[in-house]
Amino acid sequence: MIHLSFRRLDREIFLPYRDKIRIKDELVGPECEGVELLPARSREVDTSNQFHAWIIDSSTFRFPFGFTQCLVTEVALDGARQEPWPTNERPSDCLSEEEMRALLQQEKRKRP
Structure with missing residues (x-):
């Protein structure tokens, strides 16, 4: 599993979906799936307009949802x-x- 952390260079809030998926494709692969977790409040990290995704490093793995x-x-x-x-x-x-x-x-x- 690969952890990706996304943020804009100017630290503004909005990061378009297409930018996130393009970065995932370039760094891990277009057929690899991952999740952006919306955690329980007890595990929340919200410090810098940063987004996190966990990508499975396998082009054949598919989550049982989606x-x-x-x-x-x-x-x-x-x-x-x-x-x-x-x-x-x-x-x-x-x-x-x-x-x-x-x-x-x-x-x-x-x-x-």
């Missing part, structure tokens, strides 16, 4: 907000607006 498929988009639909990907970083499996609308329609049909 999502089971990839879903990546830069489309903002139905009030959701999403940042566009920089052109050179856009994943090949990034869903278009049409693909996202079709997926949402499929999900609506599944509901009782």
